[in-house]
Amino acid sequence: MDGTPAYRLPDDEGASRHGAHRALRHHEALPLLRFITCGSVDDGKSTLIGRLLHDSGSLALDQREALARDSARLGTQGGALDFALLVDGLEAEREQGITIDVAYRYFGTARRRFIVADCPGHEQYTRNMATGASGADLAVVLVDARKGVLPQTRRHSRIVRLLGLKRVVLAVNKMDLVGWSEARFRAIHDDYRALAQALGIEEVHAIPLSALHGDNLLVASEHSPWFTGQPLLPTLEALPALEPPAAAAFRLPVQWINRPHQDFRGVAGTVAAGRVAVGDTVQVLPAGTRATVARVIGPGRELAAAEAGQPVTLVFHEDLDVSRGDLVVAPGSAPVLARRLRADLVWLDEAPLVPGRRYLLRVGPKTVPAQVVAIEHQCDIHTGATHAAGALPLNAIGRVELELEERLPLARFEDERALGAFILIDRASHATAGAGTVVEAIAEGSGRAYAQAFSLGPAERAAAKGQQARCLWLTGLSGAGKSTLADALERHLAARGRHTMLLDGDNTRTGLSKDLGFAPGDRREHVRRLGEVARLMVEAGLIVIVSAISPYRADREAVRARFAPGEFIEVFVDASPETCAARDPKGLYARARAGELGHAIGIGTGYEPPLAPEVHVSTDATSVEASVAAVLAALGED
Structure with missing residues (x-):
């Protein structure tokens, strides 16, 4: 090597580079539209x-070449280009011909930049669809002209609206x-x-098209002379993005504290709404x-002011x-x-949402x-x-009330997206x-009930009685022996000087639940x-024995969630x-055999046995004394 570069830049490289930079800056200045496709x-x-x-x-040259190769090997168009392969990147998606995960793609025209999210259509991937919709400006809802509006189209449209999209x-x-039937x-x-x-x-902008053949995508199709609207891409170029109003109040959620050295401390985040300038007075919540x-301070330079959408670091006097x-x-x-809020929720977990369950909430x-109240x-x-519901199953949409462990600045989603959208996370x-x-964000002092803290706690009350407070929850079919076992348990514990209380499911129906029947919703409320x-x-320091059929697993788990770890012992009788x-x-x-009971659930069919109870006793072959001993062992009283 003589030191001469293997590649010599052309003489006009500098001008070309500056031209490329100008083109890049022009492209970055174009308005951005985020949209999803769903259906x-x-x-x-x-x-x-x-x-x-x-x-x-x-598409770059290598992408076009890869599409041609993949279409020949995996395509469904008889050797012609299979455009779906550009988006369905997972191997499982290509093998099955379905979309599983959200696929984000970036592209642009002379008028606009786009970020598009291709969302799965299968109901089991609704959670992925909701993820894609959460940051979009509008939704492109596809409908097969042969099938019309289907249940999943309706589900996706409800989620789209739930997440604030009105276009x-x-x-x-x-x-x-x-x-190409106009009718x-x-x-x-x-x-x-x-x-x-x-x-x-x-807003609904309806467009007839054929994605496979490109009709009404970029230019008007000769097959639909009766359609006088714009094709899809010109429509997307013309629709405005969802920008916060210029007069919106200033909001900056703090992402992190920027402290590169001991002489600098800044508050970093992206302006969610409004405007902030040097010299402004601001308030930090809560x-x-x-x-x-x-x-x-913006990316790499000082600013006089910043507006919604700009990432900044603020330094305070x-x-x-x-x-x-x-x-x-x-x-x-x-x-x-607020420490309480009412919210519309799309449920994305296999385990149903039930009142009493605890989660992490992220805004x-x-x-x-x-906690779900x-x-x-x-x-x-x-x-x-x-309709009334005791639980929200996977993919269900409902309205819930939540209680937070600390106050948060919140707003109606319709008023402020940044302060009105949240996720619940499994702990x-x-x-x-x-x-x-x-x-609705429910402010303290608004007339709603809030828990009041007192100086004497459950541990001190239990210590005064010389015991560890617990809840023994006996569940099983009617006739399994719950009441018999509960009575024997209480007598054994009383003989040992323990302070107890027995709550029988039937006895409490004469007072506590006198207003309830035996329909599934009433059973849930009774439990x-x-x-x-x-x-x-238990907070009073007692050992509580509950004897109740409590047929639904989710209801029992909701009760368990209300107790501290180790306080709730489920006994499957x-x-x-x-x-x-x-x-x-x-x-x-x-009476059930005679048809006299309208809601016989929990007597035979319909009972959901515990999956992992702390104690499992079979009264078919086990004596009451042996069953009592098993429960006492779980209590540490053996």
């Missing part, structure tokens, strides 16, 4: 995005398979427009302290205690500091422990009607369990009440249905 299975979402990328010239582009796809297009448009009106979706902005998750706001415009960068209702995705797995939007009374008695029917101490089985 039912096989509506053609991935094909639509792939065709947009291809026809808009957004939808209705892409009626596969019009070539219905002969069919109009019927689907009318059907979806009725749904949108019921949901509060304010502490409520005030400060004056000394510097506004005052030395304040500010932490990640705090909120910097303009004084006089502070949001509600922006702030995470706090939260109540489920107000569940929404029927087909009709939009609401054990750290998986996202639900996504919600705030309907909830028993659990609350038992918890209060097991006996075969034949043994229970033979004993039939209350005549319930005989």
Whole structure:
């Protein structure tokens, strides 16, 4: 080597480089639109995005070559380009021909930059669809022209609206398979427009198209001369992004504390709304302290001011205690500091949401422990009607009330997206369990009930009695022997000088639950009440024995969640249905056989046995004395 570079830059390289930089700056200055594609299975979402990328010239040479190779090997178009392969990147997606995870793609035109999220259509991947919708400006909802509006189309549209999107582009796809029928297009448009009106979706831009063949994607198709609207891409170029109003109050969620050395301390985050300038007075929540902005620092340079969407570091004249998750706001415009909230929620976990369960709630960068206080209702995705529910299963949408362990600045999602959107996180797995939007932030002192702390705690009350307070929850079929075992247990504990209380499911129905029947919802409420009374008695230092069928596993788990670890001991009193029917101490089985009981659940079919009880006793072959000994051993009283 003689020191001469192997590659010599052309003489005009400097000019070319400056030209490239100018082009890049021009591109970055273009407005950005984030949108999702969603709908039912096989509506053609991935094909639509792939065709947009291809026809808009957004693919590099190597991507086009890879598409051709993959189409020949894995494609479904008989050797022609299979545009869905540009988006379905997972091996399982390509093998099955379905979208599983959210696929994000970036592309641009001379008028706009785009980030598009291709969302799965299968119901089991609803959680992924909700993730994709959470940061979008609008939704492109695909409908197969042959099938029309399907249940998953309705589910996705409800989630889209729940997450604050009020604009939808209705892409009626596969019009070539219905002969480009104008009547069919109009019927689907009318059907979806009725749904949108019921949901509060304010704008619907309907476009007939064929994603596979590129009709009405970039330019008007000759196959639909009756359609006078704009094709898909020009429509997306023209629609404005969702920007906070210019007059919005200043909001900066604190992402981290920027402290590169001991002489510099800044508060870093992205301006969520409003404007901040050097010299402004701001307020830090929840502490409520005030400060004056000394510097506004953007990426690599000092700024006089910053607006919504800009990442900044603020430096204050005052030395304040500010932490990640705090909120910097303009004084006089502070949001509600709330420990309770009502919210619309889409449930994304396999385990159902039940009242009493505890989760972590995250709003922006702030995470706090939260508890489900109540489920107000569940929404029927087909009709939009609401009905009472004791639990929210996977993919259900409902309204809930939550209680937080500390105050948070919150706002209605309709008013402020940054302070009104949250996720619930499972405390054990750290998986996202639900996504919600705030309907009402309930300020302290608003007339709602809040827990009051007192100086004497449960541990001191139990210590005064010389025991460890526990809840023994006996569950099983009617006739399994719960009441017999509970009575014997209490006598053994009393003989040892323990302070106890026995709550029998039937006895408490004469007073505590006198207003309840035996329908599933009434049974759930009965168990909830028993659990609350038992918890209060455990806080009083007692050993509480509850004897109740409590047929639903989720309800028992909700009660368990109300106790501290180790306080709740589930005892499965097991006996075969034949043994229970033979004993039939209350005549319930005989009445059920005679058709006299309208809700016989929990007597035979419908009972959900515990999966992992602390104690499991079978009264078919085990004596009462042996069963008592097993429970006492679990209590540490053997």
